[in-house]
Amino acid sequence: MTGFCAATVSVGGASAGSGVFNNVVHTEDASFRCEAGEARHAVAVAQGAVEGTRVDYNLIVGRPPGAAYHWAGADHAEPGAFRTATGQGAHDLTATRAEAERADGPAVDSADPTAPGVLPTDFSGRPTADDPRVPDTGKDGGYLDRGHRETQDWLSTVKMQVEHSWAPVGTTVEVKACSDSGWPTAMTYHVDFGDGTAPVVTRKGDTAYAVASHVYTAPCACTVKVTGVNGVGVTAGAEQPVKVTPAGPLTAGFDAEPVLPTSTNPIEYTAPLTVDIDPMAATAAPWPVVNADVDFGDGTYAHALHLEGFRHTYGRPGDYKVTLRLADGRGGDNTVSKTVKVDYAPSGYVATEPFRLLDTRTTGAPVQGGSAVPVVLPVGLAVPNHVHSGGMAAAVLNVTVTGATEDTHLSVWPSGQPRPATSNVNVRAGGTSSNTVTVPVGSDFKVQAQLNSGRAALIVDFVGYYQPGAGERFTPVAPTRLADTRSAGGALAGGQTRGVRVAGAGGIPAGATAVALNLTSTGSTADAHVIAYPDPARRPATSNLNPEPGKDKSNQAVVPVGPDGTITLYTNTGSTHLVPDAVGWYGKDGKALFTPAVPKRLADTRTAGKLAPGAATTVAGLPAGAIGAALNVTATESTGPGFLTVYAYGAARPEASSLNTRPGETVPNHVTTPVADGRATVSNSHGGSTHVITDLLGYFTQP
Incomplete structure (x- = not known):
């Protein structure tokens, strides 16, 4: 008990015949807590209560500002003086707070177990316990503690060590157990080896550990559990897995x-x-x-x-x-x-709002022929203000080359891999050319772009990405015309927009979330750029196609479907006719996942002769189970203007274009097409003869 002012233990009035035994009395010496001049004592017994009252076996902790005792009006400073004057307190003790709080302090095993009113347990219900670390100085050799708390043998943890915790059947497994029990009393340990056999009971002997042994008769992934019990029944436990293996040699596998x-x-x-x-x-x-x-x-x-x-x-x-x-x-x-x-894993498509990823016209660092330029993709937090998944496997980009100092071509490929013998964008000196590029992500989350020769500005727009376990599936369709401004609506003028319905048209279901289309410009009156985008109220600062006067130009675009089931087309200047042909769609009900491929050449007619007007050639080398493919198709050394159509092998040629040929120019285009039996067909529908080069960018398969 603790007191601050007056008496901590007080027997007042006419309480004769009282007993003050076995108390631990904490006193306080901070005088500011009490009234000025107020006397304070550990034990006070009034004059009217002295008769028959007994005081003994108390421990006074600290020194009160007043006397320790106040008896019948008289003060007595400490137990000795009190004992001499009154005959009381024969076994009372004093101690500092530090002394009293020691585990073997003076209150332990030093009380009077025969005092009137002694209870069988302390205030927490703990029975009397003999602490073997201190002598029994209580009355008649008793070991009751003074105060309200009886010290007990405590046990908080059991520790165990298993020898041969990984061993073959038939090996003797030995368990050593110890504990942090407070008293040096006997400990009993129950060891369950976890294989259904009866626990082994062992006791700590002369060594620091109790030891139990066992031989397993069958392989198992068992758990050994040890329960320790001290002399007063307090328990604690520990466990550890063991691996019992079949006997035999080490055999590696993975x-x-x-x-x-x-x-x-x-x-x-x-x-x-x-x-x-x-x-x-x-x-x-x-x-x-x-x-x-x-x-x-x-x-x-x-x-x-x-x-x-x-x-x-x-x-x-x-x-x-x-x-x-x-x-x-x-x-x-x-x-x-x-x-x-x-290999790259089959992936779904995640459409994003297009944004400009790189423009060397603003950085002042044009692309130099023969030198690869790293392009940091918006993987995770890599590109500020454009946070995307940290798990993308391939990126869909629109890549534009402009201001070339000579006729040249650009290749794009995954970072950390050799430059492939393929190309993505071909451009004439002083011209501008663009192409959609689907390219796997390098292990450092970048791609590389390299100009074959000369110097030019490079513009890269991010369109979307493919990722395993995410995005939506693709369904290819035979090229289907969605609109043609030559027959409806008229040419699109600079600064104007034109909506084109895609959801529910051309074999594209109403639930499609993105559409793949081949976008062709013709009859352009000025060098311009065309943007295809989903939300008519939010036009991005990107481009998909670069029309030029006197040239029919095409480029494939993957465009998210707008909120009203349409996409929006915009051109910045002049006027141009636009012809969008659908080649497939993405959605939750789509059929196929996309497996990215490092750019690989599938076919090149320069080794076998040009494709004549009206003729077709078969492109093989695709997986037999593929239902679609992403290709980069290039026409070169064309003798006249015309167009190529790419479609599934064995199917009827559709009335749509995949690429527009131009005499004297090398023209590439990203082509997404259905395939059958691992093959696609390229038809030279109109114009002069031409060479056709086909590169694989990836393919679609049904899971």
Whole structure:
């Protein structure tokens, strides 16, 4: 008990025959807490209460400003003086706060268990306990504690150590247990080895540990549980897993699985071409593995000091020989190799609002022939104000080259990979040319762009992206004309817009969220640019097509469907006729996912002769299960103006164009087309003869 002013324990009035026993009395010496001049005491007994009252076995903690005792009107400073004057307090003690709060302090085992009113338990219900760390100085050798709290043998934790926690069947597994029990009394431990056998009961002997042994008779992933019990029945426990393996040699094995993004969260980065090499389930290791080395087959390696999985991001797709070598603590050693196929995963399309990603006209750093330029994609937080998923696998870009100093071409490919023998944009000296580019994302979340020769400005607009486990599926359609301003509405004048219904038209369902179309300009009166976009109230600062007077030009665009089921077309100057042909749509009810491909040449008629007017050629080399493909088709050395149409092998040629040819020019276009039996058809519908070059950018398959 604690008091501040007057008496902490007071027997007043006519309370004769009282008993003040076994108390721990805390006093306070901060005089400002009491009235000025107010006397304070630990124990006070009034004159009328002295008769028959007994005071003994109390502990006074601290020193009150007044006397420790006030008896029948007289003060007594401390127990000795009080005892001499009154015969009371024969076993009273004093102590400082630090002394009283020690685990073996003077209050422990020093009370009178025969005092009147003694209870069988303390205020918390704990029974009397003999603390073996201190002598029993209570009355008649008793071990009751003074005060309201009886010290007990405490037990907060049990610690355990398993020898051979990973071992084959038949090995003796030994468990050592100890605890932080407060008193040096006997501890009992119940050890359950987790295999259904009866727990082993063991007691701590002369050593610091209690020891229990067991031999497992069958393999298991068991959990050993230890329960410790001290001398007064307090318990605590601990547990640890053990791995009991079949007897036999160390046999290395591993599973290889692609690591795919699980969300479009911008801060959850998942680089494409990442693979988990997991030896956990496929390895038979009777003893613990102490060294694990993996050769990923691309010139990189990893090491671990125990059996664990490895994660690795490859720089490019391919077949890699992965080798895993394991060694255990008993001298076992084993190596396994297997070929792991690494590729981009089938992905859904995520449409975004188009925005300008790069414009070297504003940076003052034109593209130089022979020098690759890195283009940072808006992956995660990489591009300010344009936060997108950290798991995109391929980007859809509109790439424009302008102001070229000579006839040249531009190639775009994933960063960290060799420049392919393909091209995406071909441009004449002084001209402007653009093309849609679908390109896989490099392992550093960038792509590279390189001009073949000369110098030019490069403009890159971000249109959307593909990602595994996200976005929407694609359904290709035979090229279908959605509008033709030559027959309806008239040419689009500079600064004007024109809405084109796409949802519910040309084989595109009402629920489509984006449309892939081939956009052609003809009859242009000025060098201009055309923008195709979803919301008529929010025109982006991007471009999709660059019309020129006297030339028919085309470019493919992937455009989100606007809120009223339309897309909007705009040209900045002059006037031009526009012809949009649908080639497919994206939506939740779409059929196919897109697998990006590093640009790869499929066909080139320059090795076999030009495609004559009215003739067709077959492009093979696509996966047999593909229902569509993204191609870059280039016409070169054309002898006359005309157009090419790309469509599924074996199907009837549609009345639409995929690319417009021009004599004396090399003209590329991004073409999304249906395919059949791993093949597509390219038809030279009108004009002169021409060479046709076809490059693969990716393909669509149904999951």
